[in-house]
Amino acid sequence: MARRAAGEHxxxxxxxNGSLEEPVRQRLLAEATRLFAQRGFESTSVQEIVAAxxxxxxxxxxxxxxxxxxxxxxxxxxxxxxxxxxxRFADAQGPVADRLHGxxxxxxxxxxxxxxxxxxxxxxxxxxxxxxxxxxxxxxxxYHERFRDLVVEGQRDGVFRGDIPAEMVVDFFFGSVHHLxxxxxxxxPLNGQEVGRHFADLLLNSLRP
Amino acid sequence: MARRAAGEHxxxxxxxNGSLEEPVRQRLLAEATRLFAQRGFESTSVQEIVAAxxxxxxxxxxxxxxxxxxxxxxxxxxxxxxxxxxxRFADAQGPVADRLHGxxxxxxxxxxxxxxxxxxxxxxxxxxxxxxxxxxxxxxxxYHERFRDLVVEGQRDGVFRGDIPAEMVVDFFFGSVHHLxxxxxxxxPLNGQEVGRHFADLLLNSLRP
Amino acid sequence: MARRAAGEHxxxxxxxNGSLEEPVRQRLLAEATRLFAQRGFESTSVQEIVAAxxxxxxxxxxxxxxxxxxxxxxxxxxxxxxxxxxxRFADAQGPVADRLHGxxxxxxxxxxxxxxxxxxxxxxxxxxxxxxxxxxxxxxxxYHERFRDLVVEGQRDGVFRGDIPAEMVVDFFFGSVHHLxxxxxxxxPLNGQEVGRHFADLLLNSLRP
Amino acid sequence: MARRAAGEHxxxxxxxNGSLEEPVRQRLLAEATRLFAQRGFESTSVQEIVAAxxxxxxxxxxxxxxxxxxxxxxxxxxxxxxxxxxxRFADAQGPVADRLHGxxxxxxxxxxxxxxxxxxxxxxxxxxxxxxxxxxxxxxxxYHERFRDLVVEGQRDGVFRGDIPAEMVVDFFFGSVHHLxxxxxxxxPLNGQEVGRHFADLLLNSLRP
DNA sequence: AATGAATGAGGCTTCATTCAT
DNA sequence: AATGAATGAAGCCTCATTCAT
Numbered sequence: 001m002a003r004r005a006a007g008e009h010x011x012x013x014x015x016x017n018g019s020l021e022e023p024v025r026q027r028l029l030a031e032a033t034r035l036f037a038q039r040g041f042e043s044t045s046v047q048e049i050v051a052a053x054x055x056x057x058x059x060x061x062x063x064x065x066x067x068x069x070x071x072x073x074x075x076x077x078x079x080x081x082x083x084x085x086x087x088r089f090a091d092a093q094g095p096v097a098d099r100l101h102g103x104x105x106x107x108x109x110x111x112x113x114x115x116x117x118x119x120x121x122x123x124x125x126x127x128x129x130x131x132x133x134x135x136x137x138x139x140x141x142x143y144h145e146r147f148r149d150l151v152v153e154g155q156r157d158g159v160f161r162g163d164i165p166a167e168m169v170v171d172f173f174f175g176s177v178h179h180l181x182x183x184x185x186x187x188x189p190l191n192g193q194e195v196g197r198h199f200a201d202l203l204l205n206s207l208r209p
Numbered sequence: 210m211a212r213r214a215a216g217e218h219x220x221x222x223x224x225x226n227g228s229l230e231e232p233v234r235q236r237l238l239a240e241a242t243r244l245f246a247q248r249g250f251e252s253t254s255v256q257e258i259v260a261a262x263x264x265x266x267x268x269x270x271x272x273x274x275x276x277x278x279x280x281x282x283x284x285x286x287x288x289x290x291x292x293x294x295x296x297r298f299a300d301a302q303g304p305v306a307d308r309l310h311g312x313x314x315x316x317x318x319x320x321x322x323x324x325x326x327x328x329x330x331x332x333x334x335x336x337x338x339x340x341x342x343x344x345x346x347x348x349x350x351x352y353h354e355r356f357r358d359l360v361v362e363g364q365r366d367g368v369f370r371g372d373i374p375a376e377m378v379v380d381f382f383f384g385s386v387h388h389l390x391x392x393x394x395x396x397x398p399l400n401g402q403e404v405g406r407h408f409a410d411l412l413l414n415s416l417r418p
Numbered sequence: 419m420a421r422r423a424a425g426e427h428x429x430x431x432x433x434x435n436g437s438l439e440e441p442v443r444q445r446l447l448a449e450a451t452r453l454f455a456q457r458g459f460e461s462t463s464v465q466e467i468v469a470a471x472x473x474x475x476x477x478x479x480x481x482x483x484x485x486x487x488x489x490x491x492x493x494x495x496x497x498x499x500x501x502x503x504x505x506r507f508a509d510a511q512g513p514v515a516d517r518l519h520g521x522x523x524x525x526x527x528x529x530x531x532x533x534x535x536x537x538x539x540x541x542x543x544x545x546x547x548x549x550x551x552x553x554x555x556x557x558x559x560x561y562h563e564r565f566r567d568l569v570v571e572g573q574r575d576g577v578f579r580g581d582i583p584a585e586m587v588v589d590f591f592f593g594s595v596h597h598l599x600x601x602x603x604x605x606x607p608l609n610g611q612e613v614g615r616h617f618a619d620l621l622l623n624s625l626r627p
Numbered sequence: 628m629a630r631r632a633a634g635e636h637x638x639x640x641x642x643x644n645g646s647l648e649e650p651v652r653q654r655l656l657a658e659a660t661r662l663f664a665q666r667g668f669e670s671t672s673v674q675e676i677v678a679a680x681x682x683x684x685x686x687x688x689x690x691x692x693x694x695x696x697x698x699x700x701x702x703x704x705x706x707x708x709x710x711x712x713x714x715r716f717a718d719a720q721g722p723v724a725d726r727l728h729g730x731x732x733x734x735x736x737x738x739x740x741x742x743x744x745x746x747x748x749x750x751x752x753x754x755x756x757x758x759x760x761x762x763x764x765x766x767x768x769x770y771h772e773r774f775r776d777l778v779v780e781g782q783r784d785g786v787f788r789g790d791i792p793a794e795m796v797v798d799f800f801f802g803s804v805h806h807l808x809x810x811x812x813x814x815x816p817l818n819g820q821e822v823g824r825h826f827a828d829l830l831l832n833s834l835r836p
Numbered sequence: 837a838a839t840g841a842a843t844g845a846g847g848c849t850t851c852a853t854t855c856a857t
Numbered sequence: 858a859a860t861g862a863a864t865g866a867a868g869c870c871t872c873a874t875t876c877a878t
Contacts, residue, residue, distance in 0.1 A: 043249075126252075171391075172411055176380070179384025189373075264863080458669065458754065584867095587829070590829055616792070620799055690843065848870090857859100
């Protein structure tokens with residue numbers, strides 16, 4: 001890892017001392033994200049990334065250990081962001097149905113706002129080094145479990161039907177979410193909010209007892 | 210495509226005159242499918258494919274025009290099979306809810322039975338040549354439209370809720386289906402029939418008015 | 419060599435027993451000549467040749483030993499034809515200046531009529547097997563010597579200037595002839611006869627004492 | 628062309644700051660020239676070139692875009708050099724016959740001094756990419772036109788015969804020149820100066836009215 | 837912090853040729 | 858006389874990465 005321990009990943013736009021920090025690093029991450037989403041990880045060369053970011057290879061290898069490391073940083077950023085947002089909804093007050101509806105809508109809106117991240121996520125996951133792959137899956141599992149707990153809570157309270165495994169409901173719903181990258185287009189008839197509302201409605205309705 | 214007009218694609222195991230036809234070609238397709246699902250299209254080398262099939266590269270290029278062509282043939286086979294099965298359910302007699310439930314269950318069962326095809330489908334679609342890519346998407350769209358028509362029919366008849374675009378319901382459901390490859394495991398607690406039933410139930414329930 | 423001894427090479431259109439002989443063989447030679455002239459020997463594949471001739475590879479290897487053999491046959495045909503024609507002019511009656519002028523014109527006309535042969539000749543000569551290469555050069559040398567003898571005869575008789583080696587005059591002239599393939603075009607302003615006359619005039623004029 | 632705009636081509640041996648510049652690039656060009664002349668473009672592998680230059684393939688692709696690019700650079704260098712020399716003679720003072728004789732001798736001497744370039748020129752021209760091919764032909768045409776203008780000038784002044792198209796005289800003469808690579812040998816009886824004088828004499832004599 | 841030359845391994849593909857039929 | 862499946866070698870090129878500066 002290049003001069004940055006795990007967990008230190010920064011989001012684009014983070015500021016330190018009031019000025020944009022490490023603009024080269026951020027530009028590399030941004031262009032890599034765009035290109036990986038467009039062409040796939042294996043079909044994007046380091047040369048293309050650095051050219052898009054307006055630097056040379058040396059610069060990239062100064063900030064990242066490898067091309068794999070670049071991908072890993074993208075995953076880390078996405079995972080952290082999604083978990084943060086889910087926690088905010090799950091920890092809120094109010095009926096579980098409302099909290100689940102809110103979380104479901106939010107994940108759709110966030111996904112639509114970062115469609116490139118979403119495209120990369122499942123398409124390129126298998127390219128990660130085994131170790132990294134395991135970490136990402138584990139983190140992803142924790143995310144699913146947090147979401148599943150909301151379903152379980154609703155089933156226990158009797159507001160959701162209990163004859164379908166909560167685990168499967170989560171997989172069912174996130175399948176739909178992850179697939180947004182395949183069909184959703186920002187210029188289409190629906191914006192993220194609208195798709196989010198529909199998806200959340202479908203989820204809640206499917207759980208009606 | 211090498212030496213074989215569109216529509217002539219053969220499924221593994223097709224027999225002509227009672228004997229296995231073109232065993233080399235079939236072996237290549239089978240091994241390519243397995244490896245593409247396991248490692249991804251870009252990370253699988255032609256050398257690995259022909260080694261797994263027990264032939265030389267020359268043999269592969271005798272039957273296929275390119276590595277891309279191999280991928281394309283896999284897609285063609287999957288598309289044809291899925292459309293055939295959907296038609297069988299959609300064209301049946303009976304209430305639309307039953308027909309939709311049947312089709313939904315079937316696509317899950319078929320997907321689970323050919324999980325490698327499913328893994329390849331969305332992960333590698335963007336590697337197809339632009340022309341081929343367009344063809345595959347068009348064929349896929351026709352499939353979705355057939356499915357959507359069932360939803361529309363139910364909405365018109367008043368047995369399904371009408372406040373959610375049928376198009377989106379289809380995307381919602383197929384997102385879940387295509388994601389089976391990410392989490393479903395044959396040795397897990399549920400078999401294909403069970404997952405299919407749950408998925409179909411969730412779909413139908415989510416459409417309750 | 420495939421069932422045909424050296425010296426047995428036949429020209430396109432040769433007839434045996436009143437019917438076209440071996441049309442497949444002739445078609446292969448004709449298409450190979452055309453393609454070698456167009457793309458060069460190395461850049462033309464056997465597959466392209468047989469496809470153009472409307473047969474398969476097996477057929478080609480039935481009539482010819484190898485791709486090299488095909489090229490060799492083309493050379494043999496050209497060499498035989500040119501020597502025949504030169505002899506006809508050189509052996510004629512009349513002043514040496516007229517005989518040289520006639521031979522010079524004729525070689526230009528013949529070259530222009532078989533421009534493909536001419537293009538191949540020098541461009542692909544170095545692709546011949548060493549043995550064949552030596553044979554072709556030797557045959558070519560005999561041709562040059564026959565031509566040179568006319569120049570020598572004229573110099574001895576005092577009708578041509580004698581201060582330039584006859585050998586070099588021949589190289590000078592045939593350089594011009596062999597280069598016709600580079601610039602001559604049948605649809606251009608001059609036909610073969612006209613170019614031939616000009617070339618012969620230039621040659622004779624350059625030899626004026 | 629890699630990393631080098633048109634017109635920036637450097638000749639082997641160019642010096643910058645008193646030291647040989649880009650020795651690897653120059654070595655690659657030199658070895659490629661030698662091998663292309665010896666075996667032909669298509670029969671020379673990139674592997675052979677880099678081995679002869681003592682570097683790896685990667686190095687070659689660092690300096691050149693492709694094997695074709697290498698060939699193109701060789702052409703560019705030859706074209707520039709020849710045009711420069713022709714201009715020097717054509718722009719000189721004195722009778723047109725002297726200037727033409729001088730230019731004719733010079734092109735022969737230069738050709739003999741760079742026989743490899745000459746061998747490559749016409750044998751491999753058709754291997755250039757269509758675009759590059761057109762450029763090279765256009766540049767070549769400009770060269771011919773410059774030469775032709777000298778002939779036209781002499782015809783207008785009445786010192787050259789006017790009954791033969793000047794264009795054709797040029798083709799006639801350069802055919803001879805380009806063919807030097809086929810027969811001239813440095814160890815032969817005549818040196819470049821001598822051949823040049825004979826060629827120029829033949830040309831001027833052939834143009835006598 | 838960043839460059840750019842250079843490596844070395846590996847990728848996809850083409851091709852002349854053979855051989856059983 | 859001719860086919861077409863299959864081989865095996867070789868070809869061109871790309872790429873992630875290193876290293877001296």
